[in-house]
Amino acid sequence: MGNFQLPAIGVLVGPGHNGGDALVVARELHFQGFPVFVYCPFSKLKELTGCHAEYLRSLNIPFFDTIEPLKNCDLFIDGLFGFGLEREINAPVSTAIDEINQLNKPVFSIDIPSGIHTDTGEVLGTAIRATHTFCLGLWKLAFLQDRALEYVGTSELIDFDIPLADIVAILGDFPAVQRITKASAIQSLPLPRSPIAHKYTNGHLLIIAGSARYNGAAILSALGARASGVGMLSIAVPESMKPMLSNQLPEALVIGCPETSNGAIKDLPVGIDLGIYDAIACGPGLTLEAAIAVESVLECDRPLVIDADGLNILAQLGTVPILSERSALTVITPHPGEFKRLFPELADKMGDRIAVTQQAAQLTGAVVLLKGARVCICSVDEGDSLRDSYASRTITYLNPESTPALARGGSGDVLTGLLGGLIASALAKPSKRIGRKSPPKSVVETAVWWHARAGIMAAKERTELGVDAFTLTQYLIPALREFY
Ligand SMILES: NC(=O)C1=CN([C@@H]2O[C@H](COP(=O)(O)OP(=O)(O)OC[C@H]3O[C@@H](n4cnc5c(N)ncnc54)[C@H](O)[C@@H]3O)[C@@H](O)[C@H]2O)[C@@H](O)CC1
C-alpha cells in the first residue's frame, strides 16, 4: 500500500458525559490507527467520563491541559459540553474555544457545539463553530433557532434507539413542538382533487395588495396563490394598477380600489362583499396609507392571512386587542422587524425565536408565523374532549430545511399568496360528496415547507443568487412534482 499518513485528530473533552462520548470516539479512532491528542483541562470528571479517561491514559493516548500541542491537528472532535452546559464558559476553556475557531479546521461537534444552549440556541460566553454537528438521540431545539445556525454547520441526527415508549412517557404521543416533515406537509396539500370538484369547491381567495410604489408585490402574491391551485382568485389593487394585473394574471378577477394621491389603496370599493371569500390575504406592498382597507378586513369574519404593511397597520391599530377579538382564523406572517412592531413587549427577547412566537400566539389567539432561516409557526390548540389534557396548549411547528437564497425582497409576498390559496382551498364549502379537506391550520406548515422546497430546488439549479421572487414562483409546481 502507498505511504499515506492518517490525519491527526484533536479531541476536546469536557467534564460530563459529552466528554465521555468524546473519549469513546478518541479511543475508537486510536484503535483505527489515527494519531489522537486529547485536550482536557478539567481536574474533576463525572465518574463514567473519568473511567473512560483512565482507560485512554492506559493506552498511552496523550492528554494536555492547553490547546497549544493540538494546533497542528488536522481536525477536531468537540466534546466539551452537551446539554449539561448551564452557565457561561470562562477562561481558560473559552480561550481554547476561540483559538480552535481561529484555526479554521474541520470541527465535528458531538450532540451540540459546545457553548450553545440546548434550547434557546444562545451562545453562553463563546461557542465552537462546528463544520458538522452530530445531534444525539432526539433533535434539540437549538438546531431550529436561527442564532445557533452559524455554529452548528451541517447537522445530522444520530439515532441510538431511545425506546419510543420512553419518549412518549415524557413528551406525550403528540409533542407540543414538531419539526415539519415531508410526510406531514404533503398530507395537507389539496391533493388529490375530488373527481367532481368545481372552482368554488376549490376555494375563492381575495388578495389585497400593491400600491404604485410596490406594484410587484400584488403580482408575486397572486403567482404564489396561482400555484396553490385555488379555485378562484380575486385581487384588489389600486384602480390604476388594474390593467397591469389583468395582463399578468388573465385568470384572476381584478378589483380596482379607490386610491390615494400616492397610488395606494384608499379604501375597498363601496359595496364589496367580503363574505363571499373563503379566505383573504392582505398586506403585501400596501404602504401605511391603506389603513382604512386593512381595518375593514380585520373587522370582517373571514379567515385572514395578514402580512407586510397589513402587519404594520395592525401594529398601529393595536395588535393584541384586535386579534384577540377575531373569531375567524387569522394567520400573521411577520419577519423579525414586523414582529417587534406588533409585539413591542417581546422585542428584547427575540433571540429565542421559538419562545417569543409561542407567547405571541398565546397573546393573540392567532397563528403566528415568524419568518427567518428556521420559520417558526405557533398556535394555541383548543384541544378536544377526547384529548382533554391537550386543551389550550401551544403547538409549535419548525421548518428544519430552507435556503438563504430566499432571503430577498418579494419571497414573502409569494408565501402570502400560496398560504392564502391553500387556506381558501381548505375552507371552501364542499358539496356533499367532495373528498377530504385539511384542517386550515395545518396548511400553514404545508405552505412554509412547500415555499422552502421551491427555494431549495431553484437554488440547486441556479445557485443561491438565482432565486429572485419571480423565479421562485416558477419553481413552486416543479418542487411539488418531486414529491407528488
Ligand atoms: N442522557 C442521555 O440520554 C445521553 C447523554 N449523552 C451525552 O451526555 C451529554 C450530557 O451530559 P451531561 O449531563 O454530563 O452534561 P455535559 O457533558 O454537557 O456537561 C456537564 C458538565 O459540565 C459542567 N458545566 C456546565 N456548564 C459549565 C460551564 N459553563 N463551565 C464549566 N463547566 C460546566 C457541569 O458541572 C457538568 O460537570 C449529552 O450532550 C450527550 O453528549 C450521550 O452519551 C447519550 C445518552
Ligand SMILES: [K+]
Ligand atoms: K459538544
